[in-house]
Each structure stands twice: as C-alpha cells, then as structure tokens.
Amino acid sequence: MADVACFLAKEKGRNRVQVSRASDLEITQRHQDMDWADRIKDCLREDRIVLHSQRFTAMQAHHQDGFECCEVLTRLLDTEGNLVFPGAFIPAAERFGLIEELDRHIIRKAFAKLHSLSASQRAKTRYFINVSGITLGTPGFSAYIELMLTEYVDVRPCNVCFEVTETAAISDLAHTASNVRQLVGQGFSFALDDFGSGMSSFSYLEQLPVQYIKIDGEFVKGILTRPAGAAIVEAVVKVARAMDILTVAESVEFPELLPHLREIGIDYGQGFALHRPEPL
Structure with a gap:
C-alpha cells in the first residue's frame, strides 16, 4: 500500500x-x-494477444472502389479462454510502461496478417492500427516500422494507417507531428481518432499531416438526439474537405443515421449498424 x-x-x-x-x-x-x-x-x-477487425463502409459512391479499410482491434485471451476488451487493460499498460511493447506486438501481428494475404487481397486492403501517443513519440518507432517492412516484404506503406487519439497527439504536438511527417513521407497514412473530443480540434489539423479524421462517436450519435448535432458534424466535414482529409464517422450504431451521414458528406462509417467486429 x-x-x-x-x-x-x-x-x-x-x-x-x-x-x-x-x-x-x-x-x-x-x-x-x-x-x-x-x-x-x-x-x-x-502470445495471447488476439486481433479482431471492424470494417469501414463507404458512404459516398466515389469511395466504393477504393481500399477496403478496417480497424484492427485488440483483445487479450485470459487463462480461462475469455476475451478481455481494451478498456480493461490499456490504462494499466500505459501507466506501467508496457504500452510500447504492447503496441509493437500488435503492429507485428497486423503486418504478419497483411503479409499472409494474397497479392490481390493485399492490394486493396488498408489496416487502421491504433498507436498510443507514448509509442508514437519514442525515437525508435520509425526504425521499428522500417524493420517491419524489411521482415514482411510484401506489405507496403499504403496498406497501413496508424490511428492516434486527438488527446494523445496533442500532449507532445511538436514531436508527434515530426514523427507523423516522417512516416507519411514513406507512404503511410495517419488518422486522428476521437476527433472533436479536445478543446481546439481544428487548429491541430494544420500541424498534423493526417489523411483521415475519425469523428468522435458522441457527435455522430448526436445527429439524432441534439439539434446542433448535424451542424457540428457538417462543420467538421467542410473543414476536412477543404484540407483534403477524409472523414470517418465512429459509433454508427443505428441504421437511421446512414441517410444523414450520406447527406452531410461523410466519407466512411464505422459501427455496429454497419459491421460487428470479428476475428482478423
């Protein structure tokens, strides 16, 4: 104690x-x-780290022939064979200095899975892999990704998009932006997750060279429940479009949301109403 x-x-x-x-x-x-x-x-x-995936669905017709995108989700398999969801263990991994090792383990498994796909499958697949701000800020992260490309020679940078939460990215904005630029220069993509949860979201977009923003699920669900909900999401879409950034609506849990998302101009949707996570 x-x-x-x-x-x-x-x-x-x-x-x-x-x-x-x-x-x-x-x-x-x-x-x-x-x-x-x-x-x-x-x-x-x-190696009781289990990967699941949740597909994105194109909301606009001109995206339907592009990459098939899915988020890589992590589960732990306990000694009794039960799956444990990340909310239970990620805070502890961050607090006790295990998050970088965990992130690297997940990245390696995701690269191995991409490598195992057929050439035709891999050519149209993009995995969105979550990375903590701690891991992204370490000096050796870029070198580790280079190592993965060397070990899994069939995987191309265009097959991978790294996701970092907005709050994690802005905790050390200068360092994070530098590492992001380096990896984007190699052909990787980046997504800013939980967009809108911070206090000055729009101002960070000019400093972080991201290709996707994932709009926080509370704003997406608010389209149906709050008068200003649709206006907030529409404002995000307009700014993103002006900066050539694609938008992903998170937590699409109700089919009633779909026509609203299409009308607003959201590029992709992700949530239980579209696809439930399944083993990768």
Whole structure:
C-alpha cells in the first residue's frame, strides 16, 4: 500500500503527501492496474494477444472502389479462454510502461496478417492500427516500422494507417507531428481518432499531416438526439474537405443515421449498424 501511495503521489504532481487507506478507490484501482500489468506481461510472453477487425463502409459512391479499410482491434485471451476488451487493460499498460511493447506486438501481428494475404487481397486492403501517443513519440518507432517492412516484404506503406487519439497527439504536438511527417513521407497514412473530443480540434489539423479524421462517436450519435448535432458534424466535414482529409464517422450504431451521414458528406462509417467486429 505504501508503494501504491508513492505512485499516486508522483502521478498527482510530486512534492505532496498521499495517504493510503484500504477503502480508497484510487488505491483499489491501482492494485487492480498492478494486477493487470502482470497479466499483460503474461499475455505478451505467451502470445495471447488476439486481433479482431471492424470494417469501414463507404458512404459516398466515389469511395466504393477504393481500399477496403478496417480497424484492427485488440483483445487479450485470459487463462480461462475469455476475451478481455481494451478498456480493461490499456490504462494499466500505459501507466506501467508496457504500452510500447504492447503496441509493437500488435503492429507485428497486423503486418504478419497483411503479409499472409494474397497479392490481390493485399492490394486493396488498408489496416487502421491504433498507436498510443507514448509509442508514437519514442525515437525508435520509425526504425521499428522500417524493420517491419524489411521482415514482411510484401506489405507496403499504403496498406497501413496508424490511428492516434486527438488527446494523445496533442500532449507532445511538436514531436508527434515530426514523427507523423516522417512516416507519411514513406507512404503511410495517419488518422486522428476521437476527433472533436479536445478543446481546439481544428487548429491541430494544420500541424498534423493526417489523411483521415475519425469523428468522435458522441457527435455522430448526436445527429439524432441534439439539434446542433448535424451542424457540428457538417462543420467538421467542410473543414476536412477543404484540407483534403477524409472523414470517418465512429459509433454508427443505428441504421437511421446512414441517410444523414450520406447527406452531410461523410466519407466512411464505422459501427455496429454497419459491421460487428470479428476475428482478423
């Protein structure tokens, strides 16, 4: 408990006192995260990382003959054979310094899967792979991607789009933008995930050379529930189009959304109403 209290004191800014009580929810969460850290290490060592995918659907006719895009989703397989979703383990991976190793493991598996496709399949496939801001900001990330291209020679940069959340990207904007530019220069694509969740979303688009923005699901669902919902999404689409950026509507969970998304000009949709995740 003393060890946990030290961690919490550091996270809250250091130079402070943190009292540890057995009833403290923060202490309980920390213990759970520490347990998850050990479980993540076991899953990495035993390769119990499972990849699923969720396809995008073209909302506009002129995109229907382009790449078949899908997001690569990560699950852990526990010792009893149950799938564990990322909300349970990603925070612990980030907190205990395991996220870079986890990201690299996922990237390697995704590249291997792309490599295993037939040439005709691969030529029209693009995987969207999530990368944490921590991983993207490390100096060796570009070198690791170069290594993957060397090991999986049939995979081309155009087959891969890296997704980074808006909040993670802006935590170290200058460094992130530099790494993104380097990889985009090699032919990779980037998507800014959860767009709109930050405070100054539009201003970051001029600094981050992304090819896609994925509009936060709360705004997308708001098209049906809030008077300003459609206007907000339409504003994002107009700015994106002016900057030659493609738009993806996240959390398309209701078929009723589809005609609205097409009318607004959304390029792609992603959600349960279009495709439910399945094993990659």
